[in-house]
Amino acid sequence: MRLKILKNLIILGTALLIICLWYLQCVENERYKILSQNNRIRIVPLVAPRGNIYDRNMNLLAGSRLAFDCAIIPQEFDSESGQLGALCLLLGEPLEAIRDIINKNTIAPFAPLTLKKDIGKETAIKISEKIVDLPGVIIHTYPARFYPHANACAHVTGYVGKINEDELSVLRDYGYKMRDVVGRGGLELYYDDYLKGESGGRQTEVDSRGRELRSLGIKEPEKGLDIMTTIDIDLQEYASSLLEGLRGSIIVLESETGQILSMVSKPDYDPNIFIYPDNSLQVKRLLDRKDYPFVNRGISGLYPPGSVFKVVTATAALELGKIGDDERLNCNGYYMIGNRRFNCWRKKGHGSQKITEAIRNSCNVFFYQLGLKAGPDALTDFAERYQLNLPTNIDLPYEKSGVVPSGSWKRRFRKEAWYKGDTLNFAIGQGYLSLTPIGILKVYNTIAQNGYLITPIVVKNIGNVDVYNVEKSRINVTSNTFAAIKRGVGMAVEDENGTAHRAYVGGVDVAGKTGTAQTGAASTHAWFAGFAPNDKPRIAIVIFVEHGGKGGSIPCEIASKIFTKLKELEYL
Amino acid sequence: MYRSEYRRSFDVYLFVLPIIIFCIGLFFLYSASRGMQEIKGINFTARQVTWFFLSVAIAFVVANIDFRRFLDWSYLYYFLIVALLITILFIGGARMGAKRWLSIGGFTLQPSEFAKLALIMTIAHYLGNNRYSSRSIKIFFSALIMTAFVFILIFKEPDLGGALALLPILFAILIASDIPLGYILGSLILGVLSSPLLWYVMKDYQKRRLLVFLNPNMDPLGAGYTIIQSKIAIGSGGIFGKGWMSGTQNQLNFLPERHTDFIFSVVGEEWGFVGCLLVILLFSLLIFRVLQVAGRTNDYKGKLVVVGIAAMLSFQMIVNIAMTAGFMPVVGLPLPLISYGGSSLITTWIAIALVINVDMRRTIF
Numbered sequence: 053m054r055l056k057i058l059k060n061l062i063i064l065g066t067a068l069l070i071i072c073l074w075y076l077q078c079v080e081n082e083r084y085k086i087l088s089q090n091n092r093i094r095i096v097p098l099v100a101p102r103g104n105i106y107d108r109n110m111n112l113l114a115g116s117r118l119a120f121d122c123a124i125i126p127q128e129f130d131s132e133s134g135q136l137g138a139l140c141l142l143l144g145e146p147l148e149a150i151r152d153i154i155n156k157n158t159i160a161p162f163a164p165l166t167l168k169k170d171i172g173k174e175t176a177i178k179i180s181e182k183i184v185d186l187p188g189v190i191i192h193t194y195p196a197r198f199y200p201h202a203n204a205c206a207h208v209t210g211y212v213g214k215i216n217e218d219e220l221s222v223l224r225d226y227g228y229k230m231r232d233v234v235g236r237g238g239l240e241l242y243y244d245d246y247l248k249g250e251s252g253g254r255q256t257e258v259d260s261r262g263r264e265l266r267s268l269g270i271k272e273p274e275k276g277l278d279i280m281t282t283i284d285i286d287l288q289e290y291a292s293s294l295l296e297g298l299r300g301s302i303i304v305l306e307s308e309t310g311q312i313l314s315m316v317s318k319p320d321y322d323p324n325i326f327i328y329p330d331n332s333l334q335v336k337r338l339l340d341r342k343d344y345p346f347v348n349r350g351i352s353g354l355y356p357p358g359s360v361f362k363v364v365t366a367t368a369a370l371e372l373g374k375i376g377d378d379e380r381l382n383c384n385g386y387y388m389i390g391n392r393r394f395n396c397w398r399k400k401g402h403g404s405q406k407i408t409e410a411i412r413n414s415c416n417v418f419f420y421q422l423g424l425k426a427g428p429d430a431l432t433d434f435a436e437r438y439q440l441n442l443p444t445n446i447d448l449p450y451e452k453s454g455v456v457p458s459g460s461w462k463r464r465f466r467k468e469a470w471y472k473g474d475t476l477n478f479a480i481g482q483g484y485l486s487l488t489p490i491g492i493l494k495v496y497n498t499i500a501q502n503g504y505l506i507t508p509i510v511v512k513n514i515g516n517v518d519v520y521n522v523e524k525s526r527i528n529v530t531s532n533t534f535a536a537i538k539r540g541v542g543m544a545v546e547d548e549n550g551t552a553h554r555a556y557v558g559g560v561d562v563a564g565k566t567g568t569a570q571t572g573a574a575s576t577h578a579w580f581a582g583f584a585p586n587d588k589p590r591i592a593i594v595i596f597v598e599h600g601g602k603g604g605s606i607p608c609e610i611a612s613k614i615f616t617k618l619k620e621l622e623y624l
Numbered sequence: 625m626y627r628s629e630y631r632r633s634f635d636v637y638l639f640v641l642p643i644i645i646f647c648i649g650l651f652f653l654y655s656a657s658r659g660m661q662e663i664k665g666i667n668f669t670a671r672q673v674t675w676f677f678l679s680v681a682i683a684f685v686v687a688n689i690d691f692r693r694f695l696d697w698s699y700l701y702y703f704l705i706v707a708l709l710i711t712i713l714f715i716g717g718a719r720m721g722a723k724r725w726l727s728i729g730g731f732t733l734q735p736s737e738f739a740k741l742a743l744i745m746t747i748a749h750y751l752g753n754n755r756y757s758s759r760s761i762k763i764f765f766s767a768l769i770m771t772a773f774v775f776i777l778i779f780k781e782p783d784l785g786g787a788l789a790l791l792p793i794l795f796a797i798l799i800a801s802d803i804p805l806g807y808i809l810g811s812l813i814l815g816v817l818s819s820p821l822l823w824y825v826m827k828d829y830q831k832r833r834l835l836v837f838l839n840p841n842m843d844p845l846g847a848g849y850t851i852i853q854s855k856i857a858i859g860s861g862g863i864f865g866k867g868w869m870s871g872t873q874n875q876l877n878f879l880p881e882r883h884t885d886f887i888f889s890v891v892g893e894e895w896g897f898v899g900c901l902l903v904i905l906l907f908s909l910l911i912f913r914v915l916q917v918a919g920r921t922n923d924y925k926g927k928l929v930v931v932g933i934a935a936m937l938s939f940q941m942i943v944n945i946a947m948t949a950g951f952m953p954v955v956g957l958p959l960p961l962i963s964y965g966g967s968s969l970i971t972t973w974i975a976i977a978l979v980i981n982v983d984m985r986r987t988i989f
Binding site: 084 | 796805857858860861863872873876877897900901904912915918945951
């Protein structure tokens with residue numbers, strides 16, 4: 053019977069159908085269950101605001117503000133109607149530009165598409181008020197980093213950025229995730245672990261349009277810890293303004309505690325520009341600059357110190373008894389080694405001087421002789437006693453340790469023997485010696501504190517817990533030596549004809565030493581390092597100006613202004 | 625109104641089974657359209673119930689007029705349908721890129737649904753009239769051409785599913801008729817061999833659907849989206865399902881077209897394999913009852929009509945479920961009695977009424 057053929061065909065089709073359904077629903081059930089769960093459940097990350105960074109008077113240096121992005125869900129937004137025009141008007145963007153973004157960047161009809169980043173609070177409120185008339189428009193709110201003092205504090209605070217692949221591969225084990233924000237320099241980097249907080253997340257049920265229907269669970273984000281620094285932002289701003297247009301660094305230190313009051317490096321940058329990828333061009337321009345605005349010259353720059361180093365030579369000679377307090381040496385303007393002539397900076401010479409006078413005069417010939425008396429090994433030894441070959445361990449990233457030469461150093465790195473001339477250069481802070489400004493500052497602060505080596509620090513309080521702890525160790529030098537040097541550096545500022553006299557401030561007993569370092573180029577690096585008051589120092593400071601001419605002019609003038617400001621701020 | 629011997633030979637299952645299937649369908653339509661109702665402001669369930677009563681009323685009338693009197697007018701239906709299909713090609717309202725609907729007084733009709741019935745009756749009538757020259761190849765070809773004409777018109781709308789549904793109807797009737805099996809087999813082989821030609825006349829979206837069927841992940845957010853989501857819905861239902869009104873794929877709007885062509889994915893998700901079996905079982909029972917009618921009727925034309933209807937129902941049931949579960953390309957066929965839509969419901973009930981009609985009048989010979 054022909055009907056039977058039909059019947060069998062239908063039975064066959066139905067049986068196949070049932071087998072297929074059984075396979076889909078019973079055998080592969082687990083797989084599809086997971087797929088349907090993934091469809092339905094979305095983890096919405098809740099970004100933890102980073103901890104704030106404050107100065108010593110609780111002025112904000114780095115904080116988080118609420119940022120608003122304007123986005124649309126393409127399938128719900130009718131870009132052909134008047135809605136787009138209305139939205140553009142609110143955003144203050146030309147219609148064409150927005151249409152362009154929509155055409156180019158749409159990924160999927162349900163995936164939110166950001167039209168404009170950081171639209172500002174007023175615009176965000178305006179759009180929110182009209183959101184009923186603008187279906188498919190969403191305002192995305194998140195904490196964004198901002199730095200109210202912008203450039204002035206850039207090298208201390210550092211900046212933040214979205215984690216990149218290299219960083220992620222290193223930091224993944226420490227709980228960092230894609231799209232996390234990480235510190236990139238300064239305190240943001242050094243204390244990232246404390247500042248970053250812990251991101252939370254919300255597990256929500258969503259519909260096919262990604263709309264959140266109900267919350268299934270929530271883990272609140274934990275804000276990062278606030279950090280209180282030792283910086284005084286008023287002084288910082290002031291110091292920054294003094295160095296404006298120059299290249300160099302100013303570091304001001306509370307002498308007894310090692311707390312940094314101010315640390316300026318120029319040229320600088322605005323850490324606020326790294327928040328958005330839109331600024332990539334600006335960032336690239338900054339990165340391409342030949343004068344390295346990202347380098348914190350105070351701790352990462354190595355420079356020949358010049359005459360500011362002479363106090364180390366003096367320490368060595370005095371300590372080893374190679375010269376007495378009242379012993380005189382003569383300077384007639386030059387010194388001969390064989391037939392090679394080493395000049396003093398003053399052609400007609402300084403005549404007969406005691407060591408304090410030589411420090412005041414910054415006499416090269418005197419220190420040549422002192423260096424020869426002490427010998428190169430002693431110079432190396434005392435430079436190392438001042439820990440110039442080590443980093444100061446300040447709590448900032450990328451600190452460099454100084455290069456302190458020695459006979460073995462020269463043989464190893466320059467494949468040459470150590471000559472007498474090297475000793476002369478070493479004695480006046482030239483030649484192979486190259487140091488960081490903070491290294492120099494440490495030397496002068498050690499002198500100020502009569503031999504206590506104090507670690508400089510920037511942060512004193514993390515999350516309301518005091519982390520400040522003076523790390524002191526004693527340098528193996530007698531107090532007589534320091535007394536003599538202090539007299540010398542006091543005279544350098546106080547005496548009318550002292551080399552650092554321009555740093556003089558009435559009513560403040562400033563002591564200091566200038567440096568004018570040969571660089572091989574035409575212009576010299578200019579230094580000033582010192583402390584005040586001389587009898588019981590409370591402040592130590594170093595000023596370095598790259599290619600700044602003579603140490604006696606610009607750095608001393610800056611020092612004078614800073615000491616005046618310090619007095620005004622009652623640090624002196 | 626109708627004679628008592630008719631009433632005695634009335635197979636109550638032919639009436640009750642469709643109502644059970646419809647009621648189950650109504651549950652799922654309610655579940656599927658709950659979310660959409662708020663958005664579109666249309667109460668799909670209430671509308672479907674209205675369609676149901678209209679359909680049953682029409683079916684009541686159809687059942688009580690001798691089917692032979694209907695068949696006498698077959699050619700008229702055929703020409704009416706052809707005229708309608710041609711009209712629709714020019715003035716039909718487009719929905720989702722296809723012109724399938726015709727608006728009449730606020731209702732939209734889908735003539736391709738009625739075309740199936742018209743074709744069944746026309747072919748049955750034609751073959752019945754020429755029963756004694758069944759061996760003539762001319763008769764066979766005439767039947768083929770009659771079908772091909774409607775096929776092309778529906779295909780042009782374009783409605784691949786609607787067009788393809790005509791083929792099993794034709795061949796089922798041919799198989800049940802006295803036409804030599806050799807002709808049928810020969811034409812089938814020829815058809816299979818020439819099917820690649822179809823590729824050249826398919827619309828882009830139809831080609832895409834076919835390609836996407838072969839690899840849904842080719843376009844997971846576009847054409848493949850429906851298949852993927854529907855498969856996920858049915859697959860995640862498991863043996864017992866997630867419970868009525870609790871299917872996440874359904875309730876959270878991941879399933880497009882779920883109140884019409886893809887309603888079976890809601891059944892699969894919310895009632896699981898057990899629910900699917902139940903629905904398929906009920907359909908199978910219905911179809912076998914219909915085939916029984918074909919077997920016991922003495923009227924040649926009536927038998928052919930009933931066989932055509934059995935083929936229509938089974939093809940739509942199998943193809944719709946198979947495409948919903950991703951075993952077949954998406955062709956756009958409603959699931960009879962369950963998918964939302966007036967035209968489909970009326971067509972199905974008229975078909976059922978015709979079967980009852982034939983069945984009740986089997987004894988008068």
